[in-house]
Amino acid sequence: MNILVTLAFHGGAYHGFQVQKNGRTVCEVFQDALEQLLGDRPDVKGCSRTDAGVHALDFKLNFHADTRIPMQKLPLALNRYLPADVRVLDARQVPEDFHARYWAHSKEYTYRLKNSAIDSPFEQGLYWRSPSPLDADAMHAAAQQLVGTHDFAAFMSAGSSIADTVRTIHRFSVTREGDMVLFKVAADGYLYNMVRILCGTLVEIGAGRMPAEGIARALESRKRSDAGPTLPPQGLFLSHVYYEPEGGTG
Amino acid sequence: MNILVTLAFHGGAYHGFQVQKNGRTVCEVFQDALEQLLGDRPDVKGCSRTDAGVHALDFKLNFHADTRIPMQKLPLALNRYLPADVRVLDARQVPEDFHARYWAHSKEYTYRLKNSAIDSPFEQGLYWRSPSPLDADAMHAAAQQLVGTHDFAAFMSAGSSIADTVRTIHRFSVTREGDMVLFKVAADGYLYNMVRILCGTLVEIGAGRMPAEGIARALESRKRSDAGPTLPPQGLFLSHVYYEPEGGTG
Numbered sequence: 001m002n003i004l005v006t007l008a009f010h011g012g013a014y015h016g017f018q019v020q021k022n023g024r025t026v027c028e029v030f031q032d033a034l035e036q037l038l039g040d041r042p043d044v045k046g047c048s049r050t051d052a053g054v055h056a057l058d059f060k061l062n063f064h065a066d067t068r069i070p071m072q073k074l075p076l077a078l079n080r081y082l083p084a085d086v087r088v089l090d091a092r093q094v095p096e097d098f099h100a101r102y103w104a105h106s107k108e109y110t111y112r113l114k115n116s117a118i119d120s121p122f123e124q125g126l127y128w129r130s131p132s133p134l135d136a137d138a139m140h141a142a143a144q145q146l147v148g149t150h151d152f153a154a155f156m157s158a159g160s161s162i163a164d165t166v167r168t169i170h171r172f173s174v175t176r177e178g179d180m181v182l183f184k185v186a187a188d189g190y191l192y193n194m195v196r197i198l199c200g201t202l203v204e205i206g207a208g209r210m211p212a213e214g215i216a217r218a219l220e221s222r223k224r225s226d227a228g229p230t231l232p233p234q235g236l237f238l239s240h241v242y243y244e245p246e247g248g249t250g
Numbered sequence: 251m252n253i254l255v256t257l258a259f260h261g262g263a264y265h266g267f268q269v270q271k272n273g274r275t276v277c278e279v280f281q282d283a284l285e286q287l288l289g290d291r292p293d294v295k296g297c298s299r300t301d302a303g304v305h306a307l308d309f310k311l312n313f314h315a316d317t318r319i320p321m322q323k324l325p326l327a328l329n330r331y332l333p334a335d336v337r338v339l340d341a342r343q344v345p346e347d348f349h350a351r352y353w354a355h356s357k358e359y360t361y362r363l364k365n366s367a368i369d370s371p372f373e374q375g376l377y378w379r380s381p382s383p384l385d386a387d388a389m390h391a392a393a394q395q396l397v398g399t400h401d402f403a404a405f406m407s408a409g410s411s412i413a414d415t416v417r418t419i420h421r422f423s424v425t426r427e428g429d430m431v432l433f434k435v436a437a438d439g440y441l442y443n444m445v446r447i448l449c450g451t452l453v454e455i456g457a458g459r460m461p462a463e464g465i466a467r468a469l470e471s472r473k474r475s476d477a478g479p480t481l482p483p484q485g486l487f488l489s490h491v492y493y494e495p496e497g498g499t500g
Contacts, residue, residue, distance in 0.1 A: 008370070008371050008372075009371050010371040010372055055372070075367075075368060076367060076368070079368065079369075084369065084371065084374060085371045086371060087368055087369060087370070087371050088368075089368060117325075117326060118325060118326070118329065118337055118338075118339060119329075119334065119337060120258070120337070121258050121259050121260040121334065121335045121336060121337050122258075122260055122305070122376060124334060126372060
């Protein structure tokens with residue numbers, strides 16, 4: 001049967017989700033847990049690769065396996081074999097042809113930026129900190145230029161071989177909760193480091209170091225140098241995956 | 251001059267605030283930082299002792315020292331010499347006779363209880379987890395019996411030599427935010443482990459293992475055995491210290 005699992009993980013100790021040669025990945029520890037529980041090591045399809053150090057609140061994956069463990073007991077059973085920074089939140093049976101990545105309509109990422117001169121003693125590794133005062137309202141207004149279907153080539157790190165750099169952003173909000181500035185973006189797909197460069201560009205605008213029109217200029221020029229810096233991974237969370245079109249049940 | 255400092259700290263690595271023989275304390279690392287910055291190690295008066303492992307969002311302390319460092323620069327200067335789990339949030343000059351403990355009218359503690367079968371990968375050591383379904387509304391209603399001036403002898407751990415066990419609780423709320431149950435209590439003072447026993451008693455009521463009237467019975471009997479268990483320290487935060495009567499500016 002085809003099993004859909006929801007994970008939350010702290011990405012600080014991992015080289016992203018996808019199995020690779022030069023470091024421990026979330027997929028690898030998940031497959032280790034599957035193997036210990038089921039005696040089998042099925043292929044796992046993740047909804048996203050996620051970069052090294054990035055966190056997830058709602059990561060979806062699927063795999064095919066035969067087990068008599070009831071689905072509602074699978075989370076606790078798997079969590080016994082997983083490290084504390086990776087937790088299974090849910091497991092359910094899905095149609096045989098369901099694929100966690102191909103069936104996803106859109107994904108929401110959240111970036112947490114602490115706008116303060118002082119770090120938090122409680123959330124180390126769960127935000128990025130920027131001491132310059134940021135105007136979240138101005139950032140939210142500027143972000144609306146990004147919504148829609150655009151060529152985001154300027155907002156992609158070098159080293160990617162992707163040819164089609166057109167993506168659709170469904171919504172982008174920037175809000176302030178105390179000294180925490182929260183960026184939320186939902187799109188049908190993302191280029192390499194796209195969310196972190198988009199947020200880095202909005203920080204330049206919010207700090208008054210770039211005019212709001214800088215976004216339109218970068219979209220038009222397609223030049224990486226017209227966009228802002230890439231923010232570090234520790235503020236980034238994959239926060240939701242939608243398997244229905246936006247406006248659907250999610 | 252007399253300096254009032256606000257700290258936030260993660261208590262996981264400390265034997266409470268107050269200097270003692272058998273373990274590292276927050277006061278000790280704070281005095282170490284003062285000594286490195288000022289070349290002097292003044293006495294420090296904390297607003298509370300706090301138990302081993304307990305956290306603080308708003309811990310107040312004061313000390314007398316002569317320094318030409320402007321007050322608004324003192325937090326960053328001290329934070330350079332403090333470990334990452336202890337942060338100075340604010341520093342200001344106060345009247346010569348101000349005392350962080352004696353001048354406090356009341357203190358608010360918050361207890362965070364995750365009501366779930368699954369731990370969080372992000373907040374390790376910052377909550378206690380209880381899998382039995384809890385009725386937060388019933389706990390809130392039962393907690394109102396605690397508000398007012400009562401003899402809280404039943405809600406004190408053995409080993410305390412305090413004779414006067416009468417305290418005044420100004421307010422007590424229990425609310426649910428998703429799977430997190432939050433207890434907030436403000437009182438003029440607390441007996442040994444009092445908040446953790448009060449919350450432990452309310453958990454018994456919320457899980458249906460004790461009737462709501464158990465609180466009135468424990469208040470009347472003054473017997474520790476009539477109250478619930480002592481919850482562990484990692485869910486407990488000193489969340490506010492009031493230097494004005496409740497209803498004042500705080």
